[in-house]
Amino acid sequence: MPLEPxxxxxxxxxxxxxxxxxxxxxxxxxxxxxxxxxxxxxRKPFPGNVTPEITESMIEINSDVHTRHAELLAQxxxxxxxxxxxxxxxxxxxxxxxxxxxxxxxxxxxxxxPRFKEVSELYGYLAKQFTIFGQHVHIGxxxxxxxxxxxxxxxxxxxxxxxxxxxxxxxxxxxxxxNSARLNSVFAFPMxxxxxxxxxxxxxxxxxxxxxxxxGVIKSMKDFYWDIRPKPEFGTIELRVCDTPLTVERxxxxxxxxxxxxxxxxxxxxxxxxxxPVEDDYLVYNxxxxxxxxFGLDGxxxxxxxxxxxxxxxxxxxxxxxxEPHGAALGGSAGLxxxxxxxxxGSDAQYLRDQFGNSGSVEGVVDAAIHRFRGR
Amino acid sequence: MPDILVISAELAWPCxxxxxxxxxxxxxxxxxxxxxxxxxxxxxxxxxxxxxxLGTDSSSAVALLANLAFGLILFEFGYRINxxxxxxxxxxxxxxxxxxxxxxxxVYAIAHATGLPSMTSLLLASLAxxxxxxxxxxxxxxxxxxxxxxxxxxxxxxxxxxxAVFVFKVIVGxxxxxxxxxxxxxxxxxxxxxxxxxxxxxxxxxxxxxxLRQLGNLARDGTVAFALGVLLLVAIAHATELSPVLATxxxxxxxxxxRVAFSRTERNFGGIGELLTVLLFVFAxxxxxxxxxxxxAGLGLMLLLARFAVKTACVAxxxxxxxxxxxKGALTGIALSPMSVFVILLLEQARYLGIVLVDELAAxxxxxxxxxVIGPIITQRALIWAKESSAKEEH
Numbered sequence: 001m002p003l004e005p006x007x008x009x010x011x012x013x014x015x016x017x018x019x020x021x022x023x024x025x026x027x028x029x030x031x032x033x034x035x036x037x038x039x040x041x042x043r044k045p046f047p048g049n050v051t052p053e054i055t056e057s058m059i060e061i062n063s064d065v066h067t068r069h070a071e072l073l074a075q076x077x078x079x080x081x082x083x084x085x086x087x088x089x090x091x092x093x094x095x096x097x098x099x100x101x102x103x104x105x106x107x108x109x110x111x112x113x114p115r116f117k118e119v120s121e122l123y124g125y126l127a128k129q130f131t132i133f134g135q136h137v138h139i140g141x142x143x144x145x146x147x148x149x150x151x152x153x154x155x156x157x158x159x160x161x162x163x164x165x166x167x168x169x170x171x172x173x174x175x176x177x178x179n180s181a182r183l184n185s186v187f188a189f190p191m192x193x194x195x196x197x198x199x200x201x202x203x204x205x206x207x208x209x210x211x212x213x214x215x216g217v218i219k220s221m222k223d224f225y226w227d228i229r230p231k232p233e234f235g236t237i238e239l240r241v242c243d244t245p246l247t248v249e250r251x252x253x254x255x256x257x258x259x260x261x262x263x264x265x266x267x268x269x270x271x272x273x274x275x276x277p278v279e280d281d282y283l284v285y286n287x288x289x290x291x292x293x294x295f296g297l298d299g300x301x302x303x304x305x306x307x308x309x310x311x312x313x314x315x316x317x318x319x320x321x322x323x324e325p326h327g328a329a330l331g332g333s334a335g336l337x338x339x340x341x342x343x344x345x346g347s348d349a350q351y352l353r354d355q356f357g358n359s360g361s362v363e364g365v366v367d368a369a370i371h372r373f374r375g376r
Numbered sequence: 377m378p379d380i381l382v383i384s385a386e387l388a389w390p391c392x393x394x395x396x397x398x399x400x401x402x403x404x405x406x407x408x409x410x411x412x413x414x415x416x417x418x419x420x421x422x423x424x425x426x427x428x429x430l431g432t433d434s435s436s437a438v439a440l441l442a443n444l445a446f447g448l449i450l451f452e453f454g455y456r457i458n459x460x461x462x463x464x465x466x467x468x469x470x471x472x473x474x475x476x477x478x479x480x481x482x483v484y485a486i487a488h489a490t491g492l493p494s495m496t497s498l499l500l501a502s503l504a505x506x507x508x509x510x511x512x513x514x515x516x517x518x519x520x521x522x523x524x525x526x527x528x529x530x531x532x533x534x535x536x537x538x539x540a541v542f543v544f545k546v547i548v549g550x551x552x553x554x555x556x557x558x559x560x561x562x563x564x565x566x567x568x569x570x571x572x573x574x575x576x577x578x579x580x581x582x583x584x585x586x587x588l589r590q591l592g593n594l595a596r597d598g599t600v601a602f603a604l605g606v607l608l609l610v611a612i613a614h615a616t617e618l619s620p621v622l623a624t625x626x627x628x629x630x631x632x633x634x635r636v637a638f639s640r641t642e643r644n645f646g647g648i649g650e651l652l653t654v655l656l657f658v659f660a661x662x663x664x665x666x667x668x669x670x671x672x673a674g675l676g677l678m679l680l681l682a683r684f685a686v687k688t689a690c691v692a693x694x695x696x697x698x699x700x701x702x703x704k705g706a707l708t709g710i711a712l713s714p715m716s717v718f719v720i721l722l723l724e725q726a727r728y729l730g731i732v733l734v735d736e737l738a739a740x741x742x743x744x745x746x747x748x749v750i751g752p753i754i755t756q757r758a759l760i761w762a763k764e765s766s767a768k769e770e771h
Contacts, residue, residue: 024522026456026530031522032766040699057522089699091461091527360589 001213003205003221006144009065009235011266012330013140014259016072016251017062018244019053019133020083021100021369023093028366030057030103030131033092040086047078054119055131057103065140068331069256076248077375084374093370096251097352098168098182098243099132101362126189132182133244135165137255138236139262144201146266147230147237151195152277153265154258155285156304158227158241159292160316164339165242165254166296167348173362179296179349182243183289191218192225193286197279204230227289241289246348246372249338256335260326261319281305296347313343388429389438392422393651396658404518410756412514412657416748419658423665430662442659443614445652447606447624448645449510454577454628456513457534467698468528472535475690475709476505479536480543482686483679487739490675498547500737504683504715506540507533508751511714514653515755517644523764524700529711529755532691534625536712541621542570570622573613577623580605581630602631603645660716661748664741672738680715680743687712704762711758714751715743 024031034056041050049062061079066072080094087094123130141147166179178184186192198204212218221229227241239258245251268275281304291299292312299312320336320343327336355368396418400411423430462469484501488494512533516526549562584605588598606624613620644650669676688709695705759765 024527025458025461026527029522031527032764033523035763036524036700036704039701086699088461088464090524091458091465091531 001220003209003213004232006141006147006201006205006230006232007235008142009140010067011140011142011146012259012263013065013067014072014255015063015065015138015234015236016076016255017060017136017138018076018096018248018251019058019060019135020244020373021095021097021133022057022059022087023095023100023366023370025091025093025370028093028363030055030100031092032056033090034059036090037083037086037092040090041082044082047082048075050079050083057100058131058133069252069259069333069335070331072255073249073252073335076252080248080373080375093366095366095369095373096167096244096246097133097348097369098166098180099171101170101352101365102173103131104172123189126185129185129188132168132185134182134186134240135242135244135251135254137239137242137258138231138234139239139258140234140236141230144204144230144232145199147235148195148199148201148204149269149277150262150265151228151230151237152197152199152281153269153275154228154237154239154261155194155277155281157261157319158239158285159288159299159301159312160319161239161254161258162241162243162289162292163296163299163312163347164257164316164342165245165250165348166293167243167246167352169349169352170356170362170365175353175356178294179347180243180293183241183293186225189225191223193227194282195224195226195229197277197282199277205232243348246351246369247375248373249375250342250348253335253338253342256327256330256332257320257323257339259330260323260332260336263326263330264323275305296349297343317343388426389655392419392430392658393654395422397651397654400654408756410515410518410752412511412653413749413752415654415657416661416745420661420664420745420748422658423662427665438655438659441652442656443610443620444607445649445656446510447610447620448603448649448652449513449656450621450624451602451606451628451631452645453509453513453530453534454625454630455632456530457625457629457632458531459629459633461531465698467694468531469535471528471691471694471698472532473539474694475532475687475712476536476539478690479505479683479686482682486679486682487675492737495547495551496737499544499551500679500740502540502543502547503740504679504743505543506537506715507687507712508714508716508747509533509537510653510656511716511748511752512711512755514644515714515752515759519756519759519765521759521764521766523762524704525708525711525759525762526764528691528698528700528708532708532712538622538625541619542566545569545619569617570619572616573619573622574626576612576618577609577626577628578630580609580623580627581633584627585631599645603648657748661745664745668738668741669745670742672740672742675739676742676746679739680746683715684710684713707758707762711755713747713754715747716751 022031022033022037023029032055034052037059038050038052048064051060053060061083063072063075063079066075083094139150141150162180162183168180168182169175169178171181196208198208218224221231228237228239231238242254245254284302284304288301291301297313297316301310301312301315303310317340320340323336324333327333352365352369355365356362358364359368396415399418400414403409403414404411480501483504484497487497487500492500512529516530545566546563549566550559584601588601605627609623609627610620613623644653688706691709691712692702692705695702698705
């Protein structure tokens with residue numbers, strides 16, 4: 001089946017998807033409770049959308065399409081409050097965080113839905129190890145060409161989003177020394193990584209995608225686990241590298257940062273052609289991504305064009321300052337201010353490590369994450 | 377010749393445990409039946425075949441080990457209870473109270489109607505309130521289940537056990553004080569005993585995690601320290617005639633709220649915990665005799681059916697307001713089936729009352745045997761029907 005045409009959508013609109021952990025408040029392990037929680041949520045109208053995920057200890061929520069940070073944040077907070085209340089009735093804690101600090105992948109149960117069962121059979125332990133929790137941000141694009149331009153122009157900023165959202169230092173009970181260990185699980189999939197360097201939608205859809213489909217390796221866009229991928233049916237690009245932050249406030253802030261960046265990049269396309277994305281930008285891509293995963297805000301980047309070494313924290317601060325006029329124009333200043341704060345106080349990964357120091361156990365880490373998500 | 381007899385007596389318990397374990401593994405693998413059901417069955421069979429060899433009194437080494445095993449299970453049980461939930465969703469506590477109270481009333485009414493003396497009927501009714509924490513927890517761990525039925529069963533068992541111990545103590549108090557005392561006096565005395573037990577457990581629950589934090593390296597030392605804490609706690613409770621059930625349960629509860637790592641790899645207290653569980657379940661039925669079981673079979677079965685129906689109906693009745701489907705509510709009630717009176721009796725002043733009660737109450741023997749074997753199977757089925765089991769055959 002050929003790739004569907006790229007639906008045009010209002011530029012710079014945004015939407016957020018969050019994969020959330022369902023934790024038993026009895027023993028702080030993941031609990032296969034999504035059927036129970038969805039059953040209870042069905043009784044009342046839900047302020048957004050909630051769907052089951054591949055393992056029953058995970059749910060995904062998504063916001064509507066928004067243009068302003070404040071509206072997005074308000075909806076995410078409403079969704080959070082509804083979820084937390086339902087969870088408390090059922091002794092289920094809801095938490096952000098890219099990984100659960102001590103779950104055993106062999107104990108996860110796959111949600112009974114044909115596609116999930118197929119994926120589980122194909123990927124074996126990878127599917128269960130895939131019990132990781134990410135935030136996806138969609139940005140609306142007027143055309144497929146715009147989408148591909150933004151997708152490649154944004155590659156330079158992917159480490160920013162990894163470092164700012166990083167919240168997965170613990171895996172299987174141990175400190176991985178990574179700030180985002182979650183992405184290591186994503187990289188294990190054969191179709192992960194970066195999208196091919198194509199800037200015209202026609203080349204992408206009728207060239208690359210058609211060929212890949214012909215090989216039989218993939219059937220739809222869903223089979224690509226790229227860091228940023230186009231979503232033609234929504235008319236968006238989807239940034240997929242973020243860990244689910246511990247709070248919805250940070251999730252909304254990350255979305256408005258991406259929105260501001262896209263506005264900036266679209267303006268630059270016409271005024272600064274020397275900054276246009278080129279294939280060679282990807283020479284340093286994997287290295288920079290590793291730095292962000294491993295060291296978070298303390299990482300070191302190599303600039304894709306000048307090859308100079310940059311402190312990731314400094315680079316983020318510089319970029320955030322540059323985004324201020326765009327933030328003001330889009331109503332996203334509060335979100336950008338939130339992220340400036342993060343570069344000073346430290347990421348969620350740092351917060352979780354501090355909690356381990358305070359409580360002395362990974363259970364204490366989970367408990368702290370649950371409290372932080374509640375926002376009260 | 378006498379040498380061989382002595383040797384065989386010494387070998388009796390190790391052999392019985394080995395045989396029960398082997399049968400448990402094979403039957404579980406072939407038929408998917410919970411291991412503890414098989415332990416009970418094997419234990420009962422052996423005790424009937426070789427009554428002299430497996431006979432024990434309550435002060436023997438085997439009884440002590442069984443007490444420790446039960447204490448460990450109760451500790452782990454308490455460790456999984458979230459008191460905060462009972463405050464947020466009061467319907468859980470209401471379900472527990474109603475379910476226990478109606479079970480008590482119905483069992484008393486039936487027992488009394490069939491001609492048992494009222495004091496005996498009351499004791500029987502108080503014991504029928506409780507579900508077996510050991511049976512339920514073992515099945516949940518064996519199935520690796522999680523979900524609302526699992527969570528609610530755990531919390532409801534905790535509630536009905538504490539209530540059962542309390543009511544049992546009050547009735548015993550009345551029995552003892554019958555000549556001189558009064559009901560309020562008995563109730564106060566029992567309440568004091570329970571409070572003292574809870575305080576004792578709570579002190580351990582604060583002290584052990586504190587010591588562990590001082591030692592550092594929690595992951596390695598936690599299990600042994602908690603096991604030793606339970607051992608000491610059970611011994612103290614016995615020496616001071618406090619309630620070991622409540623003390624170990626409180627220990628677990630407090631330790632949980634101190635949040636010291638007790639990770640999933642150490643479920644059941646690891647391999648040694650499993651070994652003690654085999655012993656516990658073999659021991660629990662070894663005191664029963666075939667004659668008594670047969671004599672009480674009729675009344676026992678009737679009471680069990682009534683208990684089953686009451687628990688299922690009561691828990692299901694509060695399912696919707698409590699936030700789950702009717703179906704899951706009914707399955708939660710069904711999963712409350714396991715009952716292990718003897719372990720409770722053993723721990724709660726068996727020395728001056730238990731034996732008398734067992735002799736009088738053939739029905740109790742029948743109920744215990746039946747529920748030791750069938751109860752865990754019912755719980756297991758309920759978890760599988762609720763799709764909360766993660767055991768291999770489900771995939």
